Amino acid sequence: MNLMSNFRGRLKQYFTFKDSVSKRYGNGLYVFNYHRIGNPADTEYDPNVFSCSVDNFEQHLRFYKSNFCMLDENTLLELFRDKSYFDKPYALITFDDGYVDCFDYAFPLLLKHNLSAVFFIVTDFVDGRELAWWDKVAYLLKNTTVKQVQLPHWSKSYPIVRSNIAKSIKGILKAFKDDSSLSIKDKVSFLEQACNVDLPQKVSLYLSWHQIEEMLTAGMGIGSHTLSHPILSHLSDLEQMEELASSKVKLSKALGQTPTLFSYPVGKAGTYNSVSEDLVNKLDYQLAFAFKGGVNTQLDMSLRYNIDRVSVDGDKSVEELARFIFKVI
Ligand SMILES: [Zn+2]
Structure with a gap:
């Protein structure tokens, strides 16, 4: 009897979950982007790049797992290769800029919840050689x-x-x-x-090559976010080429693996242009991510170099995050 009611309970839970998935979020690709995890009051640098606290990040992970079909770099690439439309609400977690919080806080929690994310690295920042x-x-x-x-x-x-x-x-x-x-x-x-202030010469604010390698080995995705994080549309064609090509070479050399994913710095409309998109294509990146704040519903070639993401910021609770996603879809 107990076993039976247990089974019925699980069955009910399953259908409630299936129901809630289909009712809550329509089919599409939802990409949730983060920058820093932690407390903005603790930094000497820009407090506006903190996405959320460590606790809220873990709650977000539980929420994504219950509501979306979670992707990693490989399953994302398979989706673009094998499907012509989104048959489920899929979700991908990404991190831009390569802050050390990614290794200290996000990476252990992703492992704990058996999830992966894609980390977009600005190669000049690695090992703290340059400050953003x-x-x-x-x-x-x-x-x-x-x-x-x-x-x-x-x-x-x-x-x-x-x-x-x-x-x-x-x-x-x-x-x-x-x-x-x-x-x-x-x-x-x-x-x-x-x-009239001197800037610090070397900082430990960003990931090291060693940390990036460890994350890659453990199943995280690593992509390029250029050499120095310029606004690409402000650069000459040649300068854009240098940013996209050299960062790819540096990542390939350091990690022994060619990056397939790219994210445009800032990524809003007007911060990159058709030259940037052509270069992403010519340099053989498979997919490129923008930042216009929406959900991707059409799986076609035009999406390949313009995958939209939403910014998770303002230390949202799960309830705030759920409401926010409804607003952007
Ligand atoms: Zn960035």
Whole structure:
């Protein structure tokens, strides 16, 4: 009797699950992207790149497993090779930029829940040889004593409000992204002078090659996110080629395996162009990920170099995450 009621209970649970899957989320490819995991109050750098706390990340993993057919790099590639439409709600977890939190927090939890994710690496950042430009900007603004900044060619100044430094950082980073008249390197250099702060020379903020190798061996996917994380549409064709080709060579040499996946830095409309898409194709990347904030419903060739992702940020609880997904679909 007990066995029977147990079985009935499990059967009911199964159908409730099947029901909830079909009712909740339509067929398609849902790609959930993260950057950093942890507490933004603990960093000397950009607090806006934290996706969620370690606890919430683990809850997100449980939620994805109960609601989606989870993919890894290989099953994702198979899907594009073998199918012409999405027959289920599929989901993939990705991480951009290659912060060390990926190894310290995300990787053990992914293993614990028998899940994989794809980590997109900026090869210049590996081993902390170079600090991301947004982290440089954040460090300068957090450590300066000046109250506002204006680069020489800007028509307006931006306040640095110490009580809400995250918002000030966000505003100045937006000005950096919108301004294509100078290279990011030159803009950072002007900001360094304006803030009168020295940047740290070497940081342990990003993954090491050793850590990336360990993650790859354990079944995680590793893709390219360029050499230096520029806004590709601001570059010449040749400079774009260098960013996409050299990062692929570096990953291949370091890991003994050619990366098949690429994600466009920033990835919003206007931050990459048809040249970027052509280069991804010519350089033999199989798939490329954008960041326009939607769900992919059509499985066709046009999706191959424009797979959309949603950004998981703001330390969402599972309930907030579920509501957020409903909003974007
Ligand atoms: Zn990025």
